[in-house]
Amino acid sequence: MNLQAYIEERLAERKVLLMTHLIAGFPSLEANWRMLEIMAEAEVDLVELQMPFSEPIADGPTFARANQQALESGLTLDQYFDLMQRATAAFAFPHLMMGYYNTAFRLGHGPFCRRLAACGACGFILPDLPVEEYGDLWAAGAECGQTPILLMTPTNTDQRLQQIGAQAKGFVYAVARKGVTGRQTDLDDELYRFIARCRAATDLPLGIGFGLRSGEDLRQLQGQAEIGIVGSVLLEVWEREGEAGYAALVRDLAAGRD
Amino acid sequence: MGLTDAIFNHPRLGYYGEYGGAFIPEILRTTLDELTQVFEDARRDSSFWTEFEQVMRTYSCRPTPITLLENLSREVGGAQIYLKREDLNHTGAHKVNNVMGQGLLVRRMGKSRVIAETGAGQHGVATATMAARLGLECTIYMGAVDVERQRPNVFWMEQLGAEVVPVTDGSATLKDAINESLRDWAYSMADTHYVLGTACGPHPFPQIVAYFQRIIGEESRQQLLDSVGRLPDRVYACVGGGSNATGLFLGFLDDAAVELVGVEAGGRGLETGDHASRLAGLVGTPGVAQGYKTFFFQDAEGQMRHTHSVAAGLDYIGVSPILAHLAEIGRVRIEAATDQEVIEALKRMMRSEGIIGALESTHALAGALREVGAMTPDQVVLIGLSGRGDKDIFTIADALADENWQRFLADKAARS
Ligand SMILES: Cc1ncc(COP(=O)(O)O)c(C=O)c1O
Numbered sequence: 001m002n003l004q005a006y007i008e009e010r011l012a013e014r015k016v017l018l019m020t021h022l023i024a025g026f027p028s029l030e031a032n033w034r035m036l037e038i039m040a041e042a043e044v045d046l047v048e049l050q051m052p053f054s055e056p057i058a059d060g061p062t063f064a065r066a067n068q069q070a071l072e073s074g075l076t077l078d079q080y081f082d083l084m085q086r087a088t089a090a091f092a093f094p095h096l097m098m099g100y101y102n103t104a105f106r107l108g109h110g111p112f113c114r115r116l117a118a119c120g121a122c123g124f125i126l127p128d129l130p131v132e133e134y135g136d137l138w139a140a141g142a143e144c145g146q147t148p149i150l151l152m153t154p155t156n157t158d159q160r161l162q163q164i165g166a167q168a169k170g171f172v173y174a175v176a177r178k179g180v181t182g183r184q185t186d187l188d189d190e191l192y193r194f195i196a197r198c199r200a201a202t203d204l205p206l207g208i209g210f211g212l213r214s215g216e217d218l219r220q221l222q223g224q225a226e227i228g229i230v231g232s233v234l235l236e237v238w239e240r241e242g243e244a245g246y247a248a249l250v251r252d253l254a255a256g257r258d
Numbered sequence: 259m260g261l262t263d264a265i266f267n268h269p270r271l272g273y274y275g276e277y278g279g280a281f282i283p284e285i286l287r288t289t290l291d292e293l294t295q296v297f298e299d300a301r302r303d304s305s306f307w308t309e310f311e312q313v314m315r316t317y318s319c320r321p322t323p324i325t326l327l328e329n330l331s332r333e334v335g336g337a338q339i340y341l342k343r344e345d346l347n348h349t350g351a352h353k354v355n356n357v358m359g360q361g362l363l364v365r366r367m368g369k370s371r372v373i374a375e376t377g378a379g380q381h382g383v384a385t386a387t388m389a390a391r392l393g394l395e396c397t398i399y400m401g402a403v404d405v406e407r408q409r410p411n412v413f414w415m416e417q418l419g420a421e422v423v424p425v426t427d428g429s430a431t432l433k434d435a436i437n438e439s440l441r442d443w444a445y446s447m448a449d450t451h452y453v454l455g456t457a458c459g460p461h462p463f464p465q466i467v468a469y470f471q472r473i474i475g476e477e478s479r480q481q482l483l484d485s486v487g488r489l490p491d492r493v494y495a496c497v498g499g500g501s502n503a504t505g506l507f508l509g510f511l512d513d514a515a516v517e518l519v520g521v522e523a524g525g526r527g528l529e530t531g532d533h534a535s536r537l538a539g540l541v542g543t544p545g546v547a548q549g550y551k552t553f554f555f556q557d558a559e560g561q562m563r564h565t566h567s568v569a570a571g572l573d574y575i576g577v578s579p580i581l582a583h584l585a586e587i588g589r590v591r592i593e594a595a596t597d598q599e600v601i602e603a604l605k606r607m608m609r610s611e612g613i614i615g616a617l618e619s620t621h622a623l624a625g626a627l628r629e630v631g632a633m634t635p636d637q638v639v640l641i642g643l644s645g646r647g648d649k650d651i652f653t654i655a656d657a658l659a660d661e662n663w664q665r666f667l668a669d670k671a672a673r674s
Pocket residue numbers: 351352353377378379380381455456457496497498499500501502503570571572616618619644645646
């Protein structure tokens with residue numbers, strides 16, 4: 001699918017889009033299904049489904065623990081792809097694979113992309129794979145309609161942002177601050193300056209991730225970015241308040257789009 | 259291009275054959291680029307190596323001697339066995355070479371804080387020492403399992419002013435301490451340098467660590483030429499992440515007649531799956547984790563497996579991309595020694611030579627003892643003794659089931 005066109009279409013109806021995140025197998029595949037149903041009820045715009053990895057260096061404590069527990073409970077790649085397939089068949093939003101490069105490396109670039117395509121996914125986000133290491137993964141992705149989503153960060157030089165922008169497709173995942181997943185982000189001038197630097201490096205839609213926690217945060221992004229990306233807080237609320245609290249949060253986030 | 263030259267001036271930056279690279283989140287890109295630049299400038303500055311040698315001479319007893327193990331050589335009845343005595347370094351292991359070197363880089367960068375991972379605690383102690391000396395803040399990440407088995411080193415790190423953070427994620431060993439260090443760094447890089455302790459991780463770390471640790475190999479080569487008048491037939495080193503092995507081997511890499519043997523942790527035996535080998539017996543497979551591409555001990559889907567070794571410093575999933583490359587092209591042979599062989603070798607060296615090696619280092623000795631008997635007395639082998647064993651007193655006493663020590667511990671616990 002053409003992700004960029006999809007995003008632009010959706011933006012005709014709302015001021016900012018919502019992409020939500022979940023980790024396959026945490027706390028269980030059954031819970032994952034409920035999360036997806038809740039996301040679908042709230043008409044979330046995009047979903048990233050994380051494949052757990054034993055060495056999640058880009059993840060903070062909440063996600064790192066979730067990666068570990070999912071693997072300890074026995075999650076396999078087959079189960080991951082099965083969940084992806086069932087999800088894409090049942091829910092309308094586009095699904096992106098999120099994970100670490102070793103998963104793609106071990107499978108092989110071609111088989112990795114073909115398997116994602118066969119499951120109905122539309123792309124992948126690999127935060128530990130820099131652009132100069134993609135090699136034939138660009139071509140493998142293009143051959144079966146899998147869009148690689150690249151990340152830009154505030155510590156990147158303008159020159160590096162240009163380099164990333166030159167390769168990016170679909171949208172750019174702009175990491176709103178330093179550190180790993182799970183820390184809070186202030187929506188302040190510094191963020192807006194960073195967004196401006198990203199804009200100078202790409203014409204693609206921008207998704208702002210890392211640390212968004214509420215519908216109010218989404219509302220503040222309106223007019224600044226095209227997509228708000230929410231992860232850690234969802235997991236925290238599922239663990240603390242269960243399904244009802246989770247559903248309320250997803251509804252609140254979704255309402256922040258208008 | 260010689261092999262050594264290829265390691266320091268590889269056309270594909272940060273690669274050694276197919277291995278190496280820098281697979282890191284974009285947030286760390288600029289910091290790694292800066293570090294690469296500072297390192298490149300330093301090593302092209304002719305006074306830098308002299309400054310490094312001066313620090314090591316006055317602060318860490320370099321050059322460390324080589325010792326002929328006369329009794330052991332006679333008992334085994336094969337080649338003459340020489341030991342490179344990295345155990346005589348300040349803080350008791352080769353780790354200090356890399357740490358003091360990176361300390362000089364920290365000065366050039368003007369950063370005020372250092373962080374490090376540690377397994378056995380030797381690298382953590384060395385880093386805490388360097389931080390104290392240079393007036394830097396210091397945080398050490400250490401797997402909770404290792405905090406337990408290397409208590410003496412935890413005590414010293416704290417006395418030296420470092421904060422020691424136990425890491426409970428994953429298998430709570432060295433690999434998890436590395437993950438936690440990378441997470442800290444992804445936030446703190448503006449004023450913090452990550453002193454990675456082995457020849458692993460994203461470029462430029464393998465190269466930086468190899469650059470400083472080659473002091474072991476260069477000294478050894480000269481010392482053998484001076485005292486024996488010839489090069490060794492074989493050189494043995496233990497391989498955890500691979501820093502002492504790479505450092506020792508670099509002294510002999512371009513001497514084609516010198517056979518280089520790395521010894522990994524065979525744990526309870528490679529066939530049991532309970533070990534920390536990657537290259538030996540090809541039990542590892544190529545993968546990408548913790549910022550670099552190398553052979554990892556992983557399952558078919560690329561999840562890292564649990565490692566086991568009696569030696570905390572070898573209890574690790576990956577291995578230096580430099581060694582992965584040298585093993586692949588056949589320049590380095592990789593073997594494994596089991597926990598049991600290591601305990602036996604340790605006892606033997608204590609009784610025959612009065613030298614207490616670290617459990618890590620003793621893997622090299624155990625690997626050598628298996629082979630040296632088949633050699634002849636006119637041949638020479640060199641074994642890297644990367645560290646001393648005092649830190650292992652609890653583990654070794656357990657392994658030897660020493661009753662007096664157990665009674666002492668029980669009494670002490672009862673009194674406090
Ligand atoms: C004494 C000693 N030797 C060897 C090692 C293993 O590291 P490397 O393979 O990097 O030399 C360690 C690590 O902690 C150590 O403390």
